[in-house]
Amino acid sequence: MxxxxxxxxxxxxxxxxxxxxxxxxxxxxxxxxxxxxxxxxxxxxxxxxxxxxxxxxxxxxxxxxxxxxxxxxxxxNSGFLTREEYPSSNSAQDVEQNKVLNAFNTEAFDDLKQIIEDHQIECDFHASGRIRAAATPDGANTLRKIQQALESTGHATQTLDATSLNQLIGTSYYKFGVQTDTGHLVQPAxxxxxxxxxxxxxxxxxxxxxxxxxxxxxxxxxxxxxxxxxxxxxxxxxxxxxxxxxxxxxxxIVTIHTYAALTERLKPSEMASLGSLQSWGVLPAHRLGTTVRRVGADRLLVRSLYAYEHSLSETEVHEALRRRFHNRYPALTHIQLEHVWGGVTALTxxxxxxxxxxxxxxxxxxxxxxxxxxxxxxxxxxxxxxxxxxxxxxxxxxxxxxxxxxxxxxxxxxxxxxxxxxxxxxxxxxx
Ligand SMILES: Cc1cc2nc3c(=O)[nH]c(=O)nc-3n(C[C@H](O)[C@H](O)[C@H](O)COP(=O)(O)OP(=O)(O)OC[C@H]3O[C@@H](n4cnc5c(N)ncnc54)[C@H](O)[C@@H]3O)c2cc1C
Missing domain, CATH: 3.50.50.60 (FAD/NAD(P)-binding domain)
Structure with a gap:
């Protein structure tokens, strides 16, 4: 690239x-x-x-x-709209900078929302809240720090244990989670x-x-x-x-390739096994972790993998995403990934x-x-x-x-x- x-x-x-x-x-x-x-x-x-x-x-x-x-x-991309970022530390300077950042982000978010409304863009734009979930003790520690940072800037959060995560999103993969009310999802294309x-x-x-x-x-x-x-x-x-x-x-900047997949359509009974939340997006506890979200009435999306300045082979990507999806949803191992793709982005x-x-x-x-x-x-x-x-x-x-x-x-x-x-x-x- x-x-x-x-x-x-x-x-x-x-x-x-x-x-x-x-x-x-x-x-x-x-x-x-x-x-x-x-x-x-x-x-x-x-x-x-x-x-x-x-x-x-x-x-x-x-x-x-x-x-x-x-x-x-x-x-x-995965279609997560992020307007509320959290400060990197609780120093007065970082907290103040974060407030200004979120004000600018909110202006941009409102701009998008207004255009969607004015032009009646059908893009499944909706409030979903956000879940950050961890599968490991280290991940849980990271999330506790994020939770503190979010709360220090006035965001209400809810702690989720393994049982409540399972009830909400139908997987016992995660052991600890933090839920916030703010967060929107969209069909990005x-x-x-x-x-x-x-x-x-x-x-x-x-x-x-x-x-x-x-x-x-x-x-x-x-x-x-x-x-x-x-x-x-x-x-x-x-x-x-x-x-x-x-x-x-x-x-x-460096060029990063990252990958996503949409499952084939699930049956209503299979969707019913995915917990009580009708719309959700899960962000990982680690920045190189995997994102999962529900898409519309009958699909899931999984995003994972990073490669520096080069793309990965289609077979490698398909297999890695399939494994990550099935690890989280072992009852759905018969469900195939129907669309698998990559995209570039720039990191600093x-x-x-x-x-x-x-x-x-x-x-x-x-x-x-x-x-x-x-x-x-x-x-x-x-x-x-x-x-x-x-x-x-x-x-x-x-x-x-x-x-x-x-x-x-x-x-x-x-x-x-x-x-x-x-x-x-x-x-x-x-x-
Ligand atoms: C798999 C994946 C998941 C992601 N998930 C999220 C998410 O959930 N939420 C989120 O906010 N972000 C997410 N991102 C990141 C997000 O997609 C990027 O930050 C965003 O696309 C950046 O927008 P942009 O307009 O700056 O760049 P781009 O979207 O990359 O747009 C640049 C455009 O320029 C065009 N272009 C490049 N070179 C030329 C040229 N020489 N001449 C003419 N045109 C050119 C490209 O074709 C492209 O369409 C994700 C990215 C990927 C790949």
């Missing part, structure tokens, strides 16, 4: 496969001259294009997507497709139009796809990890994203670290403000922090291997 201008996936997105077919917008062709180009039609790019059009209703705005909307990572439909006409969208070259010419930027050359005053790179291909942020060393101006007229946001539905929406909007007025509210940078530098390769690759081997061992049954 490091040397790829855009992600190429061998497996289609399972969420998108559940939706009716849609015709892609035509690819960009010929010579184009515009004020703004947004590269990447994920949550970040959609938010940037939306905010730009509000700030500048007469500008020409082009949104270029390498693939099709519904096949990028914004559709390939339906949401991102709906956001495309909700863009104003002013935003011209071209799919199957990967940007392959990006160069500054005087004060303007020239982008090339295989069939178009576009000259623009401002370019917003909302490509997440593939911004590295163009020579930027290589010292701040300290968990803070990069958002800012790379060069005059060139802006980027990357590294939402696995919570890009809400954060990408927030940062895409701020990036549009930066491109429009050349300034950003310093509180935003304070709240989200700034991505730290990481070591260059080969030290980075080695470091990642050592850390992930150590973390995977620590994750153990949480995987």
């Amino acid at each position: 490091t040397n790829q201008a855009f992600p190429i996936y061998t497996q289609p997105c399972g969420w998108n496969a559940l939706l009716p077919h849609r015709e892609a917008r035509p690819a960009a062709t010929g010579q184009l001259d515009v004020q703004y180009v947004v590269v990447g039609a994920g949550f970040t790019g959609m938010a940037a294009a939306r905010r730009l059009s509000k700030l500048n209703p007469n500008a020409d705005i082009l949104l270029l997507e390498a693939s099709t909307v519904g096949e990028g990572s914004s559709a390939r 339906a949401l991102i497709r709906g956001l495309l439909g909700a863009l104003p006409q002013q935003v011209q969208v071209h799919e199957n139009s990967p940007v392959l070259d990006l160069k500054r010419h005087g004060k303007r930027w020239v982008l090339k796809t295989s069939s178009a050359q576009i000259t623009a005053d401002h370019v917003i790179m909302a490509t997440n990890p593939s911004v590295k291909f163009f020579g930027y942020l290589q010292d701040k 060393l300290n968990g803070s994203p990069y958002v800012g101006c790379l060069e005059p007229g060139l802006y980027a946001s990357a590294g939402c670290n696995g919570s890009g539905i809400v954060k990408g929406t927030a940062l895409g909007s701020y990036l549009a403000e930066l491109a429009h007025a050349n300034k950003i509210d310093p509180k935003i940078l304070e709240a989200y922090g700034t991505a730290n530098k990481i070591l260059p390769d080969p030290f980075r690759a080695l470091g990642f291997k050592v850390i992930s081997a150590w973390e995977s061992r620590k994750a153990g049954l949480e995987s």
Whole structure:
């Protein structure tokens, strides 16, 4: 992936496969001259294009997507909307920073909610609460700390033991859990497709139009796809990890491949065995652990596995996800994984994203670290403000922090291997 201008996936997105077919917008062709180009039609790019059009209703705005909307990572995720993050420590400074962060996240979340309502986007967006669950004593200790952090910032939490977890979500795999009332789930492919439909006409969208070259010419930027050359005053790179291909942020973000699967449809009697909660999403106690959620009336989703800068084999992924699902639901070992897929995302060393101006007229946001539905929406909007007025509210940078530098390769690759081997061992049954 490091040397790829855009992600190429061998497996289609399972969420998108559940939706009716849609015709892609035509690819960009010929010579184009515009004020703004947004590269990447994920949550970040959609938010940037939306905010730009509000700030500048007469500008020409082009949104270029390498693939099709519904096949990028914004559709390939697990559909957890995270707006309430918890502070990393209970120091007054961290707690205050967390409050500001959650205020910005909430603004982005409300923005998405409003668009879903206004445009009647059918994407199964709903409040589900959140369960964090641990299978090991170490995991339980981690969750107790998270519970304290959540409570210190005013969130009501409920402790769950193995029996209550089993009653709620129908598995005896987990031994300890923490439940919060806040937390929403969504069908991510339906949401991102709906956001495309909700863009104003002013935003011209071209799919199957990967940007392959990006160069500054005087004060303007020239982008090339295989069939178009576009000259623009401002370019917003909302490509997440593939911004590295163009020579930027290589010292701040790493590309991570992670994987998800949807089960085949379960019978009503099988669904009834999945506990009393009608909608739930379970986050793991360990950051390399496995996410599970119920999907609609008759499926489950399982997400797990991480690979650094490369993809894993389809067979390996299928088998690992199947094992994780069946370990949690041994009564469902006859249930197959119907859709299995991977997606890329960008991670930073300290968990803070990069958002800012790379060069005059060139802006980027990357590294939402696995919570890009809400954060990408927030940062895409701020990036549009930066491109429009050349300034950003310093509180935003304070709240989200700034991505730290990481070591260059080969030290980075080695470091990642050592850390992930150590973390995977620590994750153990949480995987
Ligand atoms: C399996 C999985 C599960 C996840 N679960 C969650 C979750 O539950 N909740 C959550 O909030 N986040 C989750 N994430 C992370 C989330 O998907 C990302 O943070 C989010 O997609 C980031 O949005 P983005 O718009 O910044 O980037 P992306 O969604 O990656 O969008 C970038 C777009 O740019 C396009 N692009 C790239 N290069 C080019 C180019 N050269 N030219 C034109 N277009 C280009 C890509 O095709 C892509 O569509 C998950 C990720 C994965 C892979």
